[in-house]
Amino acid sequence: xxxxxxxxxxxxxxxxxxxxxxxxxxLVRLLDGVRLSxxxxxxxxxxxxxxxxxxxxxxxxxxxxxxxxxPGHAYVYFTYGMHWLLNAVTEPAGFxxxxxLRAIQPLEGLERISxxxxxxxxxGPAKLTQALAVDGAFNGFDLCDPSSGLWIEAGQPQPDSxxxxxxxxxxxxxxxxxKSVPWRFRTSG
DNA sequence: AGCACGATGCTCT
DNA sequence: GAGCATCGTGCTT
Numbered sequence: 001x002x003x004x005x006x007x008x009x010x011x012x013x014x015x016x017x018x019x020x021x022x023x024x025x026x027l028v029r030l031l032d033g034v035r036l037s038x039x040x041x042x043x044x045x046x047x048x049x050x051x052x053x054x055x056x057x058x059x060x061x062x063x064x065x066x067x068x069x070x071p072g073h074a075y076v077y078f079t080y081g082m083h084w085l086l087n088a089v090t091e092p093a094g095f096x097x098x099x100x101l102r103a104i105q106p107l108e109g110l111e112r113i114s115x116x117x118x119x120x121x122x123x124g125p126a127k128l129t130q131a132l133a134v135d136g137a138f139n140g141f142d143l144c145d146p147s148s149g150l151w152i153e154a155g156q157p158q159p160d161s162x163x164x165x166x167x168x169x170x171x172x173x174x175x176x177x178x179k180s181v182p183w184r185f186r187t188s189g
Numbered sequence: 190a191g192c193a194c195g196a197t198g199c200t201c202t
Numbered sequence: 203g204a205g206c207a208t209c210g211t212g213c214t215t
Contacts, residue, residue, distance in 0.1 A: 054207090079206060079208070082208080127209075130209095173206085
């Protein structure tokens with residue numbers, strides 16, 4: 001089996017579409033030649049400089065530069081002094097947007113994942129990166145190039161009946177309407 | 190089941 | 203110096 005990452009055209013679309021369609025896809029991390037993977041269960045969309053919940057609200061900075069680049073790349077950032085969060089850059093180059101990957105159901109490399117997580121779940125954006133050993137070294141990596149060691153493949157497409165939407169999580173001081181727009185997607189099963 | 194809290198360090202003003 | 207796109211523990215209902 002050769003890796004077959006989703007194509008760049010998949011990511012080069014409106015961020016809400018990508019966030020919705022990433023549900024049920026398979027996130028793969030090649031670690032020491034071993035596949036660790038999980039089904040994507042939850043995502044959030046962050047869309048442009050006008051979205052005051054998006055890091056790009058500050059414009060183009062060292063931190064946000066990757067979001068301004070071509071779609072299909074990883075935007076990985078550090079937060080709360082200890083956690084790495086993984087995003088997939090979306091929309092055509094020049095427009096800063098990304099989809100935050102918030103939860104997976106482990107599928108391959110279960111023993112290794114369980115070791116990384118000390119037997120706990122992978123339902124949370126920082127839990128997911130810890131499970132797959134993804135950190136800042138992956139920032140800017142191309143998810144469409146399997147030699148990066150990190151990519152997303154086709155998985156189990158989710159029907160609309162299995163998809164829930166709601167407000168994004170953790171944006172305590174973000175003003176409305178950005179705080180409450182229903183840009184969080186998750187599978188109900 | 191649901192809060193409250195502390196850990197811990199980078200980013201931008 | 204303030205503010206984080208969080209997590210795990212520990213305590214209360």
